Amino acid sequence: MKALTHFTTEEIEKARRYAASIPPPDLDPRIGALVNDLIGRVADKWTMMVLEVLTEHGEVRFTRLSKLVDGVSQKMLTQTLRQMERDGLLVRTVHPVVPPKVEYRLTALGLSLGSAFCGVWVWAAENLDHVERARQAFDGIASTGGR
């Protein structure tokens, strides 16, 4: 399964270390607000998809990326890539050839965010059936006017 098998033992190990490192309870409360802000930026479907594709494929051109990131519009992909570049998650390289060739690859920071998301991918793969059943039950109740 594409979405999950590209995690190497090292990445899994890194994700484990993330999960194991509990921060001290007396951290500056302003950091809490900043973390929320940052989470808001990275907890985004397209950011996660781009992370996944670039983790798996290395350096990729825009056109290929738009095919690999299933269902993304050109505008949304451009916006996501620019934001990820600004956050230091990826590097954009313009090759001075004709026609110009622009490639994107993850930085070490981007790769580490990919590892941090690993637990969410595994959760989704493990709980698909559970979620499907919940949806069916919910829709059944809603359609019979039970809500």
Added chain:
Amino acid sequence: MKALTHFTTEEIEKARRYAASIPPPDLDPRIGALVNDLIGRVADKWTMMVLEVLTEHGEVRFTRLSKLVDGVSQKMLTQTLRQMERDGLLVRTVHPVVPPKVEYRLTALGLSLGSAFCGVWVWAAENLDHVERARQAFDGIASTGGR
């Protein structure tokens, strides 16, 4: 720091187990598409915020929730809660009192998703400075016309 200290040792342990469980490589490719769909639904700022607040506060009324989830609009909160209920992540209880009292709490599935996101919170807390510096550098280059 609110955002992180509410993780118990058990939750951290659970997140570690998620990170450690590598799924077999020969999974049905349709599952990959379903995982992407599910990820698209849960990798959302407001879903993550609601998960965080309910993990920390247990059962919470709508009005209180709208104050605890910083910056959320009433419409967006209603939509997020309904989607999370449909996915089986939370339970909505209507108490037959006057005025009606509606409370929300996470299911076991919702709590497990919270644990799966643990690595992302830790990543954000650890890499704030890194991201800040990247943004400053990016904005500096952008403003001097270097792009």
